[in-house]
């Protein structure tokens with residue numbers, strides 16, 4: 173299936189499912205997947221292409237290791253293996269992030285900082301997590317297996333000196349043996365511990381563990397469509413479910429009476445509250461709760477909800493959420509999904525309970541990977 177391999181790691185990495193395929197072909201495959209999943213739907217719109225379609229990722233996490241010759245390798249494990257693919261180059265990541273990673277590797281060598289060894293569970297450098305924003309601000313999270321870093325002061329000083337766009341550096345300690353990158357303890361070594369982004373004219377704070385869309389220009393298209401499909405009016409009460417740092421709710425707040433954002437991650441909720449303040453939005457509130465549980469409370473209290481915008485993780489919405497949604501009977505539901513299969517499952521349930529699909533709009537957020545983002549609008553049928 174491979175046409176022109178562009179990335180030199182294409183054969184070993186496996187990070188890009190569509191490596192070697194032209195971008196047009198990738199879009200065709202994604203469109204086909206959505207068309208096949210919803211054979212009866214007439215309102216499937218053409219997928220919105222990503223612009224740019226390379227170097228779009230604003231969040232990159234890498235693992236440290238050593239190769240057979242004991243040379244430091246920093247990258248990601250090849251699919252289903254324990255082989256670390258170096259990330260000296262990457263087609264889909266923000267190029268500056270790759271530069272910062274390479275610069276940090278040089279400093280690790282300069283200061284003889286040890287590399288964490290997964291086998292014996294000893295050593296320092298375990299992972300790096302780097303995030304960037306459209307305001308050209310970069311966040312570096314250094315994840316170590318033990319609290320001590322050789323020449324820590326000099327190391328941090330040099331990261332700043334050689335990478336002036338780095339606005340904050342966080343040291344996270346992870347001595348646990350799970351698949352989680354970040355451990356429970358963090359300390360800010362430089363800057364404020366967060367970076368800021370600008371999206372559709374609003375400012376947003378991004379903390380280390382908060383969800384934030386990884387493709388900035390596509391996030392704007394995704395949100396614009398979600399808001400358009402919601403057909404909002406000034407008297408509406410809107411739920412922004414799985415709201416992350418409050419982006420969607422804050423952006424649409426000016427069109428409605430009230431917004432309630434619900435999200436399970438405490439750090440994201442803290443960011444959301446500050447984001448509302450930064451943007452002087454006064455008609456939004458945030459609740460830190462499991463979305464299904466919170467919707468059940470609303471349904472029990474017979475709260476009047478006009479519109480629900482939901483953007484769940486890959487697992488989709490749970491039964492509690494969907495049951496409460498059909499009890500609340502919002503006029504419109506806008507479902508943003510990063511997993512077509514759970515989307516299909518949840519839409520089937522809503523269709524059985526008096527909702528009809530108005531539009532299905534795929535948006536390409538993740539070129540070179542098989543992941544598909546979709547915005548679907550549903551309307552409550554007259555009863």
Ligand SMILES: C[S@@+](CC[C@H](N)C(=O)[O-])C[C@H]1O[C@@H](n2cnc3c(N)ncnc32)[C@H](O)[C@@H]1O
Pocket residue numbers: 382383384385413414415416417418419420434435436437440461462463464483484485510
């Ligand atoms: C795909 S993200 C969407 C975030 C946000 N809408 C945005 O566009 O930035 C999904 C969010 O759901 C949150 N989440 C996951 N499971 C949840 C649950 N059961 N209840 C509430 N929030 C949940 C995650 O922490 C994450 O912030």
